[in-house]
Amino acid sequence: MDLSKAPKPPKIPAWRNVIYAWGKLRQQEGPAYFFLLPLSIVCEVAAPLLAVGLPSVVVRMYQTGSPWQTIAWTILALASALTFLNLGKSFCQDRLTSIPFFFRLDMGHKFLARCVTRSYQQAESPAGQASMMMAQQSIYAGDEIGIEALVLAAGNSLCQMAGFVVYFLISAQLNPWILLVILATTFGIALLNGRKNRLQNAHFEVEAKSNENIIRVANRIMDSKYAKDIHLYNMKAWLLGTLDSLIGLHLSRSSAYCRKLFTLQLGKQLLILLRDGLVYGYLISRMVTGSLSVADFILFAGVASGISAWLSGLAEQCSNLKSNSDILSHYRLFMEELPQAKKQAAPPKVQVPNPGRAHELRLEHVYFQYPESQDYALEDVSLTLHPGEKLALVGANGAGKSTLVKLLCGLYHPTKGKILLDGVDVSTLSPEDYFQEFSVVFQEVFAFAFPLSSNVACTPNDQIDEARLRESLRLAGLAEKVESLPKGAETSLLRTLDKEGVELSGGQMQRLMLARALYKNASMLLLDEPTAALDPLAELDMYQHYNQFAQGKTCVFISHRLSSTRFCDRVIFLENGHITESGTHDALMAQAGSYAHMFQIQSHYYQLKEGEENG
Template identity: 35%
Template sequence: MQAKQEKYTIFQNINWYLKKTSKKFPKLKYGLLVQGITSLSILVATSGVPTLIIWGLQRSFNFSRLSVMILSVCIGLGCLLWGQSVYKTWLQWENANFRLQLTVDDGMGFLISPFEESIDTEIQKIRVTSSKHGYEDDDSGVDVLWPSFVSLGATLVSVLVIAVATVVIEWWSPVVILMFSLISARFLIKFNDSQRLLKASVDGTNFYQKYLYQEAFKLESGKDIRMYSLRNQYQEKIEAAFRQMTETQRKINLQKIKSIGLICLLDTIQLFFMYVPLIIRVSEHSMSLPVFTFFLTLLGTLSTLVRRGATEFSKLIMANEDVTIGREYLDYVDKLQKKEKVHAGAERINHVNEIEFRNVSYHYPNDEKDIIRDISFTIKKDASVALVGLNGAGKTTLISLMMGLLKPTAGEILINGISSKNINMHEYSRLFSPIFQSGATFADTIEKNITFHNKSKFSTTDVLNVSGLASDVMHLKNGENTALTQYIDDKGISLSGGQSQKLMMARALYKDGQVLILDEPTSALDPLAESNLYRQYHELSRNKISIFISHRLASTQFADVVFFIKNGRLVDSGTHAALLKSNEEYANLYHVQSKYYVEGDELGNGE
């Protein structure tokens, strides 16, 4: 992702907006034209009516004819105003739909971005900040950009027309209005800058607040929060964030009040300088009453329009800043989508004959320390590998690299001799059937949690049988169609830890990937289920490469080869029996663990 945020001009952002809306919301582009025409028509009608009345009265016009004329103009004006309001409402509605579309794109960005980015806090912060400024709220960013551009454009056209018309009659007053408006606009821009800084100062708090609500309040955290008395701490954190937000809002409001006061003062001075010369001219009879009325109406309108223009301009500048921040993540999503299309044509692999790690190193984003260090190995077809090492040695990281969830920061991973960089990522992930340490259950039926609507050579009954979940599912009233979790379906069920692990296994078996990856698959299984898994292991991994992580070293005897990982390095490899003989550290680990079973047995025998 780009390190430094791009600065976009208003026209660049408007261009981006029109391009983005051109497919799904094409009519939005007519906004400027429609509003320009209606504003001008309304302007002509509103300034025409009072003049028409004075003019008619002075000429002793036939009363009924004059009434009909004025009534017609008023009805026309009413229709125009109604049409303009309807159009404005429609514009806002379409624009809001577009804004919501961007939030969908944002979500899509999360789904298509590499896994690494979902654990990269820097990118997640950018995502939250982008959405907050650019497209999440209904009074900033994209919600304001186009409507205020349209409104400003229409206002400027009207201002120009009135300015020309009034300057012809008398130059002083319109020049006074324009001059004061420029001062107001300059002031508003400065005010916007400080508002923007104030808003940006709570970006970090906003991110933290999001974390508190989304992550810390997950169902899984509920038990710890209660059992470890975290309530007060959380309450303090939430209140501190809330205090900072309200304090900033207070400062923003205070600034607004001050700025409104200053603008009112400028308006008062402007009115004085604008009207006094006119009144003097009328009293000296150098200006006729209809011209005075016409001129006064126009000046009033000009003053209102210029003030509106200045407000729209300041809104536009703010919206432009916000959209620029919003685009930081949205542009990135666009790049991801383009990359996906390009990658669709990359190399495809149907059978995995060999997986090679060539001098692979890896460090996590935002952490320079290498977790995997210069690892090289080759795994051939049908091989079964056990990964062994202490907590934090790097086993899960290693298999995440193998599955393409993480990308090596140095070195290369090759499948059948082809660099993983050149393989279509979608196809690549189809090669692997992982059973994660804590896999996700989705709010859907048991069947969908296994199949995900995909086809397989196995049936769900097959895989439920092999994974050992079949008898539990059989006892449910709706069997495989029972919903998991109560998020969506009140009648949904929750699985125990071991049942979840069996479900993950059923899911992996159904997918029938070429490489079976088991990350501590027996940690939550009861002894019977664990023994069942070991019994079936050869059957499960037949014709596949299988990688097995387990802290129960006795299980490594099922593997053709054991990789012993220490501090991110592959320090030794061989069969379980060979390592027991040749590697003292490995042998120690095995004996420390097996000792308890032996001692326990002896204790049991002695009793």
């Protein structure tokens, strides 16, 4: 996956993304987070300050001759307050960590909903796929990357800022040069932390690609589907060598990354050593000269260390905020929730005319061009599909047949030209209503890891029409196979969720897709090479068997093999995105053009095949 193809989101200030995330958080999880955050900040700042101040107070009381009972009660009171603050901090942190986690899960549900509701053309394009991959980092990369990390970084930034302000005010009595040293070294540490974050982000991208390649090769080695070829073609040494090479490259890059990381960590520790040496040297010199008491030394030593920690933490959290804000911008772009995106109000959609009945479908000078292509996949295609007509769409591979069927069923939209359903421009129709008028079977076959019955009906079990299910399986030629399964139609497909699931063969999977289309029983039927895994004679037999079901429906049979043409009312021959021949099977044979030539070649093959089987 080339993530460079992902569209670039507009630059959004981090604070605006924080407001967006907080708004979504309050909307989905309620106001609890925003009550707990200020309480947590108070506990986070007060607890370490009290821990620093307690020894100073005790030493001061001892030096001034306070009674031991007073000292004991003071220690008990301050220790109790510190315990209370630490308990409050722990309680708040637990809740302030869990709320963003559940918020991320809820946002993940919205992300998946967006994945299945965006247009097919958007989802299929390289840019659309890259956009989805970038957006999902905001949800599925854990709690250190994305929207959860942004919420946590925003809360932590406020806490670090509050701590820095309080400690800075307390340390105002120190020499300004010492404060400048603290700020300068902390700024240097922040720069090193920023460099470390950039290094980590760059390494993360390289590591993700490297891991993807390693996992892909390892999965091929472990996948039983490839075991036959691996053994028969002696591919073991080649595959293991490739895997070793990928792992070696991964380790080499990781070693270089670790060396750079160590250098940055060393620089950071040297700056800390410089800061502490100067600060403690200054405080000790004042204490030796008598201008600073032991109690004040203890207090200011803790405060000086604390102010640097708060400032370093603030810089680190701001860096996290920036990097996660950029990631969230990709999510918002994918979800179409950017403030800069000026959406035009879509005109109200009209209802499909005569739903559930055979329709007339007309293409008027339709052109289609894929986003990253310079040429048209279809060019100036005009075609009328009459109600109840059976149309065979044939041509060589790459002629544009699958593209045309995706245009017919509404998955693609014309680059130029119009598609009309019963005289109504399909762009004005509700996509969901329009889809209901089509049963479509594509070349690509797939199954969900659910019971076979659910794969056919595409509805929950309690809504399945059992009689229609049985009839669909019978017409698709799967009834006998289903009866042989342990749980019949309730047998799970694949072994992803059920260890007792079954794996169907390629031909059985294509019959399953046919059964799915038959169960839907839509008024328009599109078959895009659904029998490609069958041999030509078996394909012819299935088409003839299937033709009985298609009576009264508007049908399009797409194939580069010509089994479907004899029982169709009309044949369209596609070449290089153009309709070059149109007519009945007999008329096109009489023309002796490209269609007749292809049919004669395939007929010869059928005869040879039939002779082999009979012989």
